[in-house]
Amino acid sequence: MKELPEFDSRAIEERILDWWEKEKIYKEIKKAEPKDKVWRFIDGPPYTTGNVHLGTAWNKILKDYLIRYKRMQGFRVTDTPGYDTHGLPIEVLMEQNLGIHNKKEIIDYGLEKFIDKCREHAESQIPKMNEQFKRLGCTFWNWENPYITLKNTYIQGIWWTLKEAYKNGLLYQFYKPQNCCPRCATALAKHEFEYHNVKDNAIFVKFQSVEDPKTFYLIWTTTPWTLVANTNIMANPNNEYVEMRVKDETWIMGIAATANLLQFKLELARGEEDGFDYGRRFKGTELEGKRYIHPLIDEVPYQKELEKQQPKVHTIVLSSEYVTEGEGVGLVHTAPGHGPEDFEVGMANNIPVFNPVDMHGKYTDEAGIFEGKFVHDTNEEIINILKQKNTLVYIDEIEHEYAHCWRCKSKLVYRATRQWFFKTTELNELMLKENEDIYWVPDWAGHTNFRLWLENLRDWCISRQRFWGIPLSIWTCQNEDCEHIRVIGSAQELKEVAGKCPEDLHRPHIDKVTWKCPKCGDIMKRIPDILDVWLDSGSVMWAAQKFVDGKEHYDTWVPADFILEGKDQIRGWFNSLLCSAIVSSKRKNYNSCYMHGWVQSHGTKMSKSLGNAIEPEDIIRGEVEILTEAQKEHLRKLAAEQSTSKFDKTKKKSKKKSKKSKKKSKKKYIKDNRRWSNVKGIETFRFFCVGGTQAGRDLNFDYKEYVDTFKVLNTFWNMYLFAEEKMNLNDFKPSEVTIDYKQLSLEDKWVLSATNTMIKHLTELFDKYYLPDIPALLQNYILNDLSRWYIRLIRNKIDPNMEDPGRFQSLKVLWTVLYQLVLVMAPVNPMLTEELYQKMFKDDLGKNVKKSVHLESWPDIKQKYVDEKLEKEMNFARKIIDSIRSLKMDHRIKLRWPTKALYIIPKEELDELRFIDIIQQKANVKEVKILDKMPKGKLIETEISECKLVLDLEDTKEIQQDRIIKDLLRTIQYLRKINDFNIEETITLQLATEHDFVFQALKDNEELIATKVSAEPLDLVNGKIEEDKSQIYHEFHLCLNESCYASVREKHAKKIKANKKKQCNYCKNQITKDSLGVIQIQFSKNEK
């Protein structure tokens, strides 16, 4: 057994991490893992941002728990971490770095150069992140060989998905409106939308009737720019419409909308000449086929072309589905190029899809005078034109949620484009069915949240018009009439078909691969699109599985036993995983799934712009900002403001405010640095973050709570320090003592039982993946069962001076339970437990010893030690002790003062009471008796549910002496302590008193005193001594009334000496100068 260091978590962690590295422990772990028994875990790949924030840390730590646990349970664990490397985030970052603003500039810069930059960036972030993850204690992962989505092998795995989906008839191309990001110039899928509140102008416009120039149709829109592409008006065949007289015109609108628009918005009076009147009412069906004049027909000449192409253009069409009564004006402006519903109705009526907007959100030449303008900037111009034409009826301001790009936060534009889709709607039922079979923690994550998401799933748009991503392996014939399509499933296949395949499968190299169409002889070219990044990680199950049977062979993939991610992955990874698996293989690819929430700080989301982000390094360095309640409140307000103002340019004031507060909160400070200066390192966070919240809920990183956790680990560590010290003092050799169960004391038996029970519960929690309950269970065991109870019980016994014959058995039991605890704590706190294992246990484990605690197995539950009855009895004993302490306190009897007897009077039959000794010791009574009726005497009593508890306060000489000696001992110990005497240092002690009874008490307990305070020699004086200034001198006072002998506190003694009256706490009599006894204490340190 080696000496343990003081608890400095950070220093210990760093030393252990080095040691693991140096000793190559990970290699040994992999070597020791079995071949067959596999626990298949798949890591959801974080994006290569280069920075591991607290949420990512939490995520990895939770995973690390289970990896370590399952390993101890004898599984081979798939521990390959992953990195997501493709997609817009890096492209956007590279654009910023290069000072580029759009796609065209990227092409000008050079596609190859740009993609190389992206790759370079992604690859450069990985080693950084590896190190950050390792520092969290997530060390024994396959960091040297993570799966990375940009690798060729990985890309081929995705190609396999595409090919399988195509074979299954689930990959198709379609032309329809999609939300597109104008800045990134690509289509986006629905999991890439971010909704934010924006203010827009909503306008009421009147469309002139062709049949009657004084008749107008009223429509309402929040996106004036889509009027350019308007082709129709929709009416609900079942709704009621009305011909309103408005001044000298006839306006046609839904009856439900009239009052709102005319009376309240336009403030017209009913019946007045310049007001309005109700006219003929009729059903929507009557409106079908009515022609109107497009309000921008002069500005957008192409509209005339459309009319020629299809006479139904610029007429009213019917839709009962998409026109509701309550909203707008009952007639709906329809632009099939700019809205899915418009598109659908357009298709049903054979209306051409007019989309005069390009990928960048700019009007094309088909938009006439608007050509080249950005759509969101054109709203105002269009409004002005409409005003001039006198067709604008009213402008309203409306606040609504609008979709933005998840990456660059641009407002999206709905426009028709040709995209590739997975036909996930067709497989919806299968997905729901497969989802039912997934074991979710918490249950509602899967069976409510994810189910709802799946129920609303639409076809997945997988194509993106970007550069940095996996190229779609789809080649089409350039001859438009031919329509030949070839989907490629691997590099090998490409080589066979095209005769060549580039080294690097990314763009632009892959774009150069072409071949002759086998059907028509024209050229087969790859479509220029790349894939939605989400498909990258969705295919990990087979794409990361590089070789099976020595070659790429994807369709043998095995579902993951377990995955674990945050709640944002409902729409993200959980979704893309299941979709990819169903589309390619029609089965699910994960069997159980744990979902956690987000890390919050001070009740709000952590964000850099709010200045409340806490990084793992802050925690490791112990520099976490503590906010006052007022500051927290301010933060919450700020967060609320920011979420609305971010996308609303009108609120500039609040932005300024937030800058100010940023400055304020940037200053990191620690409240009472001295007190918490040890709260450093990551182990406290590892313990805290799992139990900090329930599964699926957000983790509120509250500093106080976090520090609370530190106290648990501090006690945990000190417990080992204490045990190690006692074992060494006793010259105890664990390997030389075997536990003889029959010989054990009851408390030893109890702690063995309690330990095994705890391990049993713990194992159940781990197996059910109820992670958040784990720390609470450990904490309760560490604090309540070991530190505050068992160790206290055996403290006297294992004191080497007491030479108790049972002490070696107890020490062995202590050693055993502490060893078990190290094992079960190893997944939670891998570094601290490693230190303990190395220093305290390794030398005594004999031939079973392992090089590292992480090569050990999870402890078996020793059923022979489990004694439920004993545990119950102990609980009962503790209950009695608590009640007695409370009773003594009520009567101002110090616990230190012994009492003659405790009588237990049962209400009904009691179970056996085997812990009489412990009750006697802890309640400090001379004897415990079980009686069936109240005895007589000087008694006080209390009651618990099982029995009556009675204390007999009758004094004996022994009790009186004890009252003096116990308090005296404590006083001397205290004096030693405050004067910085070490435990092993001895003193020369003089005790003097003039009072005979007190002197006799000292005399009778001479040996005890000498031992307890290490006095060699001890000199007892029956009389007075002179104070020696060179020594430590103290006067101990006591009450001499009626043989009370209770100690009197120093401040009270002073008052009594000054002739003030004071009542004795114990005997309640007045103490005067005469009845105040004194013991003079004088001592000095002995030279060695």
Next chain:
RNA sequence: GGAGACGUAGCUUAAAGAGUAAAGCACCACCCUGAUAAGUUGGAGAAUAGAAGUUCGAGUCUUCUCGUCUCUACCA
């Protein structure tokens, strides 16, 4: 617009099925203490966001209101 939540002491969280509203931290007092930034006992502190209903009985079930959050949408 739709859906899912959430609101319990100053703070952080508990309370299957309806049955006296817990615990930890913080606070106050007393006690204890030679492993412990530890511990004991007690105190103070919540009409469980508000209102109504069902019930012998509601933090728990129902409805509404207020507040907070998340997800989602074809807001024309």
